[in-house]
């Protein structure tokens with residue numbers, strides 16, 4: 001092949017910056033989460049997973065798995081087409097109805113992932129609303145950034161969670177131009193909450209549309225697990241809600257929920273929705289079972305345990321003198337501040353202690369803020385937490401991190 005050298009050079013640059021990603025090959029055993037078997041060239045070992053986004057363990061839930069078995073037995077494997085051409089099944093329709101009900105919106109639209117839902121929706125909004133200006137939080141996820149770039153709309157980036165900066169930017173623009181504010185409810189790497197009420201107030205004052213990514217909140221916050229907007233009583237002030245089925249719901253897929261004309265327009269115009277095979281019915285069936293379970297008492301029970309586990313882990317880190325970043329959510333980031341040592345810490349925890357937590361380096365987070373991001377679930381117990389803290393303390397010392405600050 002021509003130009004192979006360019007590929008090698010690109011990889012070389014990633015290596016030299018300590019950003020080369022190595023995937024851990026995991027065998028998750030049904031019913032044993034967060035334990036799994038990791039496969040390496042040298043052999044296999046049992047590990048405890050500390051960085052899964054299967055936040056509530058629903059990917060291993062008996063009812064979810066049963067619903068998926070039943071769906072596959074009666075519907076078969078794939079959906080057989082795009083939504084428009086034979087790829088719409090009862091499960092897709094029921095799931096969209098369930099999502100609309102969950103978020104108290106008129107309609108919802110399913111995508112193959114949360115990434116695609118953000119990218120496809122935001123990029124299409126620029127085509128529907130001439131002269132649109134998009135205001136985007138500086139820490140918004142890559143899928144939103146890609147969608148905004150491709151929308152063709154003008155956009156302004158406001159400093160993370162800085163509502164004064166957002167106001168200043170809104171004030172600079174022509175009052176008559178259509179505006180949209182895109183932000184998240186739980187920021188995935190710092191675990192902080194978006195300033196939802198203040199942003200909704202600004203949106204109202206400046207006649208802007210609110211677009212909220214609740215990917216790290218759906219299933220986990222609010223009475224029915226509809227997210228932080230539900231928890232804060234602000235759901236009615238969010239115009240377009242976006243979420244995933246791949247984290248707390250434990251399956252795969254993404255969605256938006258909104259007014260029926262918004263959903264109909266995106267359904268009719270978004271390439272990322274139209275020109276791709278629809279989600280496998282089995283996925284939609286699993287998501288449906290998971291959402292229904294998490295809307296009911298079992299969801300409330302799991303959410304309470306989940307929050308409790310996150311608070312316990314943060315306290316254990318603090319008690320051990322480890323630099324846990326203060327986050328009000330279920331995400332527990334531990335600041336390392338250096339890409340090599342972050343990777344070395346993660347590698348030693350894995351190979352010497354069977355503790356699996358992926359290092360988070362630039363560009364996912366700014367340089368100098370490299371970290372390990374822990375996501376305790378309801379099934380991580382105190383023994384696992386104590387083992388984790390002891391192992392980190394040992395490696396922390398070994399790497400000289402105790403003297404770094």
Ligand code: PMP
Nearest residue numbers: 113114115141188215244246254
């Ligand atoms: N939004 C945010 C904030 C995310 O963190 C992610 C994925 N980590 C996505 C969207 C994409 O969701 P999915 O994994 O379902 O594609």
